[in-house]
Amino acid sequence: MNNKSIESLDFISDQLNKYLAPIIFLSGTVGNIMNCLVLSQRTLRSNPCAFLFLASSFIDLISILIGLPTRILAGWHLDPTNTINWACKTRAFIVFSTRTMAIWLIALATIDRWLISSIDIHRRH
Template sequence: MIVLPRPALRSNSCVLLFLCSSFASLIAIISGLTTRLSAGWAIDLSETIGWLCKIRILVLFVLRTMFVWLLVFAAIDRWLSASIHNHRRNLSTLKNARRSIIIVTLFSLVLNGPLLYCYEANLIGTPAKCFGYSTECRLYTDLSFTIGIIVIPSLLMTLFGFLTINNIHQLKKRVNTRNSSITNPNMSINLHVQQQKKRTNRSLFKMLCVQVLFLILCSAPYVIYRLYITFASTTSSKSELQKAIEGLLFNLCTNLTYLSTAMPFYIYTLFGGTMFRNELLHVAKSTYRKCRCL
């Protein structure tokens, strides 16, 4: 969030989507993990206060939805920017990126709005005290999370990922053809600038692919466990050992979902190419100089 607004990056529409996605993931981590940690010390107020339980769940799921769907629009933006057709490339703009953010925000609120009704505090016999109070509510939560946040976004990101790869191959062929026919020095300079932009686009696409992979791997166990809990028999018919195992699995799978939202910085640093690392180094040097002047 400190590096992405840099002047060298902020004019890119995909970077704006990455920035908003990172902001959503940060708040999701704060709203989710702080209560997970406080629950371990039995001081989580959302487990006993109904309205606080509802608000926390709504904020958490809305931000998770925004985090994922902003990546979907980032994948679409990469496909547009890598297209060989001018009218498609012209759609990859900051204005359209801002429109995408508004659409994602409204969609996230509509999708997760019913959670205000479904979640209650002080529940007994559930993996957490702040949980869906009925089978219907739990089923809606599971299906909305599975289909609306995991399955459909993953399919769309995979689809546009392959389409982007196809566009990149087509662009490479065109660049090779132009290189063999260049005689004007000005044309050579323009081609060099275009190639730099394409390297930036490839770095952004690589970052996106790795982030999608982490999202699927970290979310799949949680989806499977939630569906199992919804359709399994009631807790009263289970032994204490089985309850303990299910409680452990719930904590592991839930905490694993936060891993995908906490990984963007490492993904950008390792897979963002020299573009992101140079900007990160510049920010570090600038901060160091300011600290020395104090």
């Protein structure tokens, strides 16, 4: 790649961080809070699948609240993780581990639903 291509990609990245990341931040935060409110209802507390989705929504909320603000700041070249080494490492650990946990919780919910819908009665219990 030449310098012109790299500059173009940097510009596109900055624009996405400035304008798309705040939309994702707001919609993701509101959506995950609403999921947490709905899935923590008394009628759903005894459902293991609802519990797994509740945990996934809570963990996704943590990922959004920790990961996206620094991406938004990076759009204006104000990212503190560029200069504070421990903040960069902590943010990376939290974001990657919460993303992984959320995916595994959804996979477990899928397995739970598959077992519940199985024809074999021994798998249902």
